[in-house]
Amino acid sequence: MKSGIVSYGAYIPRYRIKIEEIAKVWGDNPNSIIDGLMVYEKSVPDMDEDTITIAVEAARNAVNRANVNPEKIGAVFTGSESHPYAVKPTSTIVAEAIGATPNLTAADFEFACKAGTAAMQACVGMTESDMIELGLAIGADVSQGAPGDALEYTAAAGGVAYIIGKENILAKIESTYSFTTDTPDFWRREGKPYPEHGGRFTGEPGYFKHVTSAARGLMERMGTKPSDYKYAIFHQPNGKFPTRVAKMLGFSGEQIKPGLVVSRLGNTYSGSCMMGLAATLDIAKPGDRIFMTAFGSGAGSDAFSFSVTDRIDETRNGAPSVEELLANPIYVDYATYAKHKGKIKL
Amino acid sequence: MTVARFWRRLKNLYNLIGTHCEKCGEYHYPPRNLCPKCRRSSRTVPFKFKGLGEVVTYTIIHSSTKDFEKQTPYILAIIKLNEGPHLTSQVICDHKDIHIGMKVRSAFRKLGEESDKGMLYYGTKFVPLVRG
Numbered sequence: 001m002k003s004g005i006v007s008y009g010a011y012i013p014r015y016r017i018k019i020e021e022i023a024k025v026w027g028d029n030p031n032s033i034i035d036g037l038m039v040y041e042k043s044v045p046d047m048d049e050d051t052i053t054i055a056v057e058a059a060r061n062a063v064n065r066a067n068v069n070p071e072k073i074g075a076v077f078t079g080s081e082s083h084p085y086a087v088k089p090t091s092t093i094v095a096e097a098i099g100a101t102p103n104l105t106a107a108d109f110e111f112a113c114k115a116g117t118a119a120m121q122a123c124v125g126m127t128e129s130d131m132i133e134l135g136l137a138i139g140a141d142v143s144q145g146a147p148g149d150a151l152e153y154t155a156a157a158g159g160v161a162y163i164i165g166k167e168n169i170l171a172k173i174e175s176t177y178s179f180t181t182d183t184p185d186f187w188r189r190e191g192k193p194y195p196e197h198g199g200r201f202t203g204e205p206g207y208f209k210h211v212t213s214a215a216r217g218l219m220e221r222m223g224t225k226p227s228d229y230k231y232a233i234f235h236q237p238n239g240k241f242p243t244r245v246a247k248m249l250g251f252s253g254e255q256i257k258p259g260l261v262v263s264r265l266g267n268t269y270s271g272s273c274m275m276g277l278a279a280t281l282d283i284a285k286p287g288d289r290i291f292m293t294a295f296g297s298g299a300g301s302d303a304f305s306f307s308v309t310d311r312i313d314e315t316r317n318g319a320p321s322v323e324e325l326l327a328n329p330i331y332v333d334y335a336t337y338a339k340h341k342g343k344i345k346l
Numbered sequence: 347m348t349v350a351r352f353w354r355r356l357k358n359l360y361n362l363i364g365t366h367c368e369k370c371g372e373y374h375y376p377p378r379n380l381c382p383k384c385r386r387s388s389r390t391v392p393f394k395f396k397g398l399g400e401v402v403t404y405t406i407i408h409s410s411t412k413d414f415e416k417q418t419p420y421i422l423a424i425i426k427l428n429e430g431p432h433l434t435s436q437v438i439c440d441h442k443d444i445h446i447g448m449k450v451r452s453a454f455r456k457l458g459e460e461s462d463k464g465m466l467y468y469g470t471k472f473v474p475l476v477r478g
């Protein structure tokens with residue numbers, strides 16, 4: 001393939017809540033939760049932030065990083081499970097806000113936590129076939145967990161945008177492969193505010209089966225092995241799952257370390273894996289190879305193999321790094337958090 | 347705000363679009379047809395502001411019109427853009443951090459909503475500039 005990442009941008013709200021603060025409200029033992037999830041704190045959106053504003057901020061950072069002319073963007077796809085409108089695309093608002101309208105196609109994607117990587121694959125197909133010059137793929141969410149549900153400890157807010165094209169790429173997409181089945185591990189019905197899940201048993205047939213199948217499938221097709229890669233990123237609903245799946249596949253702790261942002265960020269759902277990739281690109285050097293596998297409940301996994309080019313150094317300082325976005329958080333208590341997340345109806 | 351009124355203003359709410367007079371070099375926000383300095387000889391062209399500026403003065407609004415009452419108390423500030431023009435906007439930050447001379451950047455935020463089933467309005471507000 002000739003296509004690759006031309007630019008990328010991330011966005012994380014300034015607010016955080018500590019796991020201890022949530023545990024206090026529900027009478028849970030914070031240490032056992034922190035140990036079990038490997039998550040210490042999670043991001044909280046401001047009251048006037050939602051998936052649309054987060055997607056726009058991430059997209060603007062992507063446009064600015066490599067000085068991309070937004071009029072050359074021929075497709076905008078936003079993956080999320082928390083689009084503010086049930087009918088009315090997020091992607092048209094993003095396209096207008098970055099100045100990409102009107103000569104483009106746009107649509108919103110939904111596939112639990114992997115809608116953003118599915119959007120990346122669609123952009124790759126469209127640039128490879130010369131339908132468009134540049135495509136913008138976004139993964140953004142302001143995830144919700146029902147008060148008191150285990151998901152509340154990790155459901156976070158954030159977004160990441162990737163501009164895909166064939167020229168001036170900072171990382172080549174060597175190949176991509178997906179593994180998809182009908183597995184009811186997690187869902188949310190239309191009109192309901194919080195998701196439901198199949199509980200603890202769903203990790204094996206859901207996350208682990210799909211991530212390992214997609215990852216092995218891609219390496220088999222390409223004839224690569226874990227040691228060929230400098231870094232690896234796996235979907236991170238918590239810290240435990242990606243750490244365990246990396247080990248199962250033969251990747252080391254060192255390989256996944258730069259991309260494992262979940263401990264300080266929480267699970268940004270559609271942004272999760274893509275945020276890990278952004279954090280890894282922030283420190284990657286020309287020639288480094290990066291392996292990534294996203295997971296979405298329902299269920300499916302998208303695996304990617306990237307190779308970083310010399311262009312990475314020129315675009316390094318064009319937009320805030322994930323590390324900069326994680327720095328200087330403002331901590332909130334549970335009452336403020338509940339107000340920000342709309343759990344208390346104003 | 348009605349749907350029609352929002353839609354007509356959408357481009358100017360999403361981005362800070364003003365004008366630049368190519369004759370005298372002045373920048374204007376909101377956009378102007380004629381440069382107030384050069385009048386008939388003005389040469390104005392549309393200009394998209396970078397969105398960087400500083401707080402000139404501010405007030406904290408405790409009681410507002412119905413459209414904004416869910417957001418009170420909030421900060422309303424006069425901001426001087428780096429290119430010159432002044433504008434009034436909300437600044438989103440901790441109320442104890444706001445000060446005259448604070449460096450800010452424009453941000454894309456939700457401005458409000460018609461009702462719980464109505465349209466969502468988005469546009470520009472300002473936040474502290476974290477990155478120099």
Ligand SMILES: [Zn+2]
Binds near residue numbers: 367370371383
């Ligand atoms: Zn003039």
